[in-house]
Amino acid sequence: MAEQYDVIIIGGGACGLTAGLYTSRAQLKTMLLEKAVPGGQIATTSLVENYPGFPEGVDGPDLAERMEEQAKKYGMGFRYAEVEGIEISGDDRIVHSSEGDFIGKTVIVTSGAEHTKLNVPGEAELTGRGVSYCATCDAAFFREMRVVVVGGGDGALDEGLFLTRYASEVIVVHRRNELRATKILQERAFANPKMRFVWDSVVEEIIGEDGKVAKVALRNVKTGERSALDVEGVFIYIGLAPQSDFVKGLLPMDGGGHLEVNLWMETAVPGVFAAGDVRINAARQLVSAAGDGCTAAIRADHYLQALRAGERETASAH
Amino acid sequence: MAKPQDIMTTQWDDLVINSDIPVLVDFWAPWCGPCRRVAPLVEELAGEYEGRAGFVKINTDENQALAAKYGIMSIPTLLVFKGGLPVGQVVGARPKSEIKKRLDEALV
Numbered sequence: 001m002a003e004q005y006d007v008i009i010i011g012g013g014a015c016g017l018t019a020g021l022y023t024s025r026a027q028l029k030t031m032l033l034e035k036a037v038p039g040g041q042i043a044t045t046s047l048v049e050n051y052p053g054f055p056e057g058v059d060g061p062d063l064a065e066r067m068e069e070q071a072k073k074y075g076m077g078f079r080y081a082e083v084e085g086i087e088i089s090g091d092d093r094i095v096h097s098s099e100g101d102f103i104g105k106t107v108i109v110t111s112g113a114e115h116t117k118l119n120v121p122g123e124a125e126l127t128g129r130g131v132s133y134c135a136t137c138d139a140a141f142f143r144e145m146r147v148v149v150v151g152g153g154d155g156a157l158d159e160g161l162f163l164t165r166y167a168s169e170v171i172v173v174h175r176r177n178e179l180r181a182t183k184i185l186q187e188r189a190f191a192n193p194k195m196r197f198v199w200d201s202v203v204e205e206i207i208g209e210d211g212k213v214a215k216v217a218l219r220n221v222k223t224g225e226r227s228a229l230d231v232e233g234v235f236i237y238i239g240l241a242p243q244s245d246f247v248k249g250l251l252p253m254d255g256g257g258h259l260e261v262n263l264w265m266e267t268a269v270p271g272v273f274a275a276g277d278v279r280i281n282a283a284r285q286l287v288s289a290a291g292d293g294c295t296a297a298i299r300a301d302h303y304l305q306a307l308r309a310g311e312r313e314t315a316s317a318h
Numbered sequence: 319m320a321k322p323q324d325i326m327t328t329q330w331d332d333l334v335i336n337s338d339i340p341v342l343v344d345f346w347a348p349w350c351g352p353c354r355r356v357a358p359l360v361e362e363l364a365g366e367y368e369g370r371a372g373f374v375k376i377n378t379d380e381n382q383a384l385a386a387k388y389g390i391m392s393i394p395t396l397l398v399f400k401g402g403l404p405v406g407q408v409v410g411a412r413p414k415s416e417i418k419k420r421l422d423e424a425l426v
């Protein structure tokens with residue numbers, strides 16, 4: 001027998017946890033489904049310096065833990081489950097998951113985004129053996145080693161700077177000749193003696209020796225010239241892809257897989273909302289994700305009240 | 319209910335290598351925030367697989383040689399051992415379903 005809720009939240013990052021906090025405080029029966037780790041992207045970040053209220057910065061996993069605790073304090077239900085699809089049946093939104101079905105009158109999709117892979121030979125085989133998508137997790141294993149960071153945005157520079165605390169050299173490989181990262185990060189990176197930059201280049205292959213990363217093969221996209229770097233680590237930060245496959249066909253999305261919503265986080269399907277990095281035009285910041293979650297929760301509450309008013313009218317008419 | 323046991327290198331042979339049932343080893347370190355976030359998930363699995371698979375944790379700071387022996391360069395890394403050998407691995411904060419797959423493969 002499937003469990004019934006007022007609100008089902010898909011994805012337990014900052015967005016989902018904030019939505020859950022708000023719906024729980026509104027005394028709506030809420031279940032949050034998370035497939036891996038509550039906290040999402042900040043669960044694998046060390047210092048968050050741009051979330052307002054923390055002049056000294058705040059530890060990502062710590063903040064994630066506190067967000068989770070806060071939402072649960074007001075009664076939010078939580079389950080480790082991977083959502084496979086959503087089915088609409090009258091007023092019910094049936095969420096099919098790896099742990100069974102959950103039925104809600106509303107669903108808030110806050111499934112966020114995950115790290116884009118390079119999809120080059122050697123990448124999958126050497127993951128955990130020198131290839132990493134999380135410098136804050138793995139930097140300590142690369143003491144005095146030379147590593148490559150692939151990417152040109154905030155993620156690449158933030159993590160690259162973190163790596164300089166351990167690595168002997170951090171080489172940033174970027175496919176263009178200028179970075180898109182926040183100016184202050186660029187300044188810090190250019191000033192760091194352990195960091196250097198390889199411009200207009202892409203990684204074609206990650207080569208291993210004795211089951212560990214030994215070198216990367218590069219190609220200059222402007223000249224076509226090929227080269228190789230002897231390194232022991234490759235940290236990949238080339239972008240984030242929205243996790244929206246499970247609602248393909250149900251919810252309209254843009255070419256990149258971002259879910260279409262209005263300013264109230266409403267999708268084309270009544271009672272289904274989308275918020276945070278998974279939606280179109282997201283600012284993709286921690287604070288905007290939390291803000292989105294709140295907006296969606298408030299809207300879901302209004303929707304439920306209207307639904308109940310409609311039910312009462314129908315009931316009293318009989 | 320079963321909880322993953324924090325063990326040291328001295329207990330490795332007894333509890334992992336010579337175990338009759340598959341063992342999931344959680345390589346972690348105190349400074350590793352993501353490891354803390356993964357811990358409740360592993361605990362939940364320990365309960366679900368109680369009796370069928372063992373669950374232990376190894377602090378890589380205190381057991382460096384052991385971590386190096388198994389080529390651990392990233393934490394959290396979960397290694398599933400069967401018959402004394404690593405037969406499956408999950409690197410990073412991955413979905414519960416992925417970890418279950420590795421466990422189920424070892425239980426065949």
